[in-house]
Amino acid sequence: MNDTPGWASPGSAPSDGRDPGASDPADRPTGPQPADQPDPNPQSPGTKWSNEQPPPAPWSAPAGPQNPAQPPPPPPPGPGWGGRPPAGPGGYGGRPPGPGGYGNHGGYGTPGWGSGWGGPPPAVKPGVIPLRPLGVGEMLDGAVSTMRTYWRTALGISLTVSIVFEIAAVLLQGLVLDDALDTSALGDTSSSLEEQTRAMGDVMRSSGLLLLISMLAVLTATALLAPVVSRAVLGKPVTLKEAWRDARPQIPRMLGLTLVLLLITAGVAAVCVLPGILVAASGSADGGAALISLGVFGATGLVLWLVVRYSLAAPALMLEKQGIRKSLSRSAKLVRGSWWRMFGIQLLAVIIANIISVIVVVPFALLGAALSDAGIGGLVDAGSDYGWTYLIVGGIGSVIGSMITLPIAAGVTVLLYIDQRIRREALDLDLARAAGVQGYGSPGTTSGG
Template identity: 70%
Template sequence: MNDTPGWASPGSAPSDGQEPGTSTSPEPADRPGGTQPADQPAKKPQGPGPQWSPQQPPPGQWSAPTGPPNPGQAPPPPPPGPGWGTRPPTGPGYGPTGPGGYGGYGAPGGWGGGWGGPPPAAKPGVIPLRPLGVGEILDGAVSTMRTYWRTVLGISLTVAIVIEVIVVLLQGLVLDESAGTAALGDASATVDEQLDAMGSVLLNSGVIFLVSLVGTITATALLTAVTSRAVLGKPVTTGEAWRDARPQLLKLFGLILLLLVMVTAIAVVCVLPGALLGGAAGDALTAIGSIGSILVAVSLLVRFSLAPPALMLEKQGIKKALARSAKLVRGSWWRVFGIQVLSLIIANVVAMIIAVPFALLGAALSPGGLSAFTDAGADLGWTYLVVSGIGSVIGSLITFPITAGVAVLLYVDQRIRREALDLDLARAAGVQGYGTPGTTPGS
């Protein structure tokens, strides 16, 4: 009998002309000339070789029986894979030659070729509960918009309309009258006049930015609650999202304000030495400081980019939320940076595709016409402000859900990768047997 797993030498079974139960004593291997004692009959040679019985098939054509096995006889084990030694032969006697050969024990390329891999991860909501790819994060944000469009549309539309009404009123009643930006397009204007005009532009932009920032933070807080429920496949109304986000809303404002102060302080520290030095050396130092401040600011913003969802979903304070974000981003800075930048590019490009035609239409309907875009001191009027504001509202319906959804799903993805959050999410979603012995959670 051959000791190789799953294989047996031909002619070694009890059916080789020997009655079951008959015992034979082994012959000494050193008997000279292979002679037999006189009182014993000659025996047939055992084992494969040139003196096989005519009833035995040739060695290369022997195969396992294809009929039903004898009662009480265990089936032979599967043949070894290629990693055990020489590759097993293929043919009609050795199982299928296509994919998944050897009765499903694996294709000739290795074990598991006919298995199909682990079972798919549970997907109670908009994402599968396993580490996500870039496309799955973006698709999850879009799926949240599509699945829970009533809540998402209601939140985004309400916030966007409030923002645009305030901005239009400020521009039409206050900011345009005090702008005094005509000096920017006047070559004969003095330096003081141009500085005053630049100050007016910065003031206008700053006021509009603050109004937009307040609205964006509010929309982000509410949409964070919606996206977190969408991961579990549980719908949420606007009122429920507001009740969930309201206790953390002031902390979120404080967190964003702290990040803005941090970025401003970095810019001042990096640019101020060159501005104080003056001259050509000062200009060069200012340029280097500006580049350095941008790099440092981007590094910190990416490091703390997951602080808002950590603050909202974990009910953390500002300091702990910053520490949580730094911990989750550590070792994945470039990945987080790339996904955030990609989502911002996609959202803003789509918003611009929608907003620019409205801005051109508003300018065409205004008294100054399209030529007003080239005139720095032109007053486009209420028609332009209203029509362009409508375009901005429609664009915000896309930018708000995508940016907020990507931030939340990226936070969930990092926690799944580092803390096995998928198990907690599966239990919260009511998935039966997820993560217990005998199941394979997403990995």
């Protein structure tokens, strides 16, 4: 036991030892003693405790005369987790308190925590996004804000890309796919399993080629729009001429990146369908067709994984001025550990873009079908051939739809690249300095990471 009052219980000895010759407290008579009668068990000289001890209650020094019948007041509550810190110069962070809660520089002297533990402070926002890790809604809003603020530049680039790739898609479908593919078996209930399987394979190959053209269009638009989005993040104006001047030195590398990704995709697809082709060539047509269909499904999954893995290669190539191989490795590094997040955000952007595109394209498709020989009723016929009229009118609608949706999809991809670099490389500090934000990242301010 310690000799400090408050640790030793009232009435106990000041130490664990006992004076020799001291009697047992149980032998001491209880009750009040007459004033003229001496105590039969006087205290030993070593005992320093009085016979009258305070009641067994929390011990605090009396502040003045108190009523014996009134219970002692409860101790004052200490500062809780949600309370304000002591006011005064310095506080918890060495700064005087201000209207923001824990001082003018929230938290324990850092900005913006508000009253109590209210959350992180708002980040600096010189352009279309705040300079901190982004949420899905902020990326979509940033992409739309970029298109709305820089609509002349963004729509000019997307219109050019849409026209080029839509012409390629129309020519491919009109000159090659409509003659080489036979899908009439899908609408014929009397067709055999082999015929239906072959027709399904033709549909998947046709759809795969058109989807590949669409993906290349998005990749090209992402590369060309990356300088526009980067200027929008900094809040700086950009014209179509300035965007072209920034992108022009990287155009050859961008075309090389597109070719490399096309070869990778074609190689994966060839490897997946090669077993089915070999089995069909050996004489087993049914088994070969089944293996080809299975290979197409497998190729679709692998291509999807590669597309997400290398989806940030175009922004890395254009904004970091990297080569093709370095851009691919940078994309793989930034996506590593976040593949499902990247996939989900880009899938959401594609769904939104496709909804907008369908709203624009469907009227043109109906008009093209009405002007063709098959008529609108032929839309439900799997074997109908609309011809060039339908392809051209539908292609015009696709160009208009792509002109609107490509900046959204490309903007989300570029903002994903910026978000990943903010999370992993503190890019927000460089962006703040480039935007001219004074004191960003210094002690007492909030880092965007």
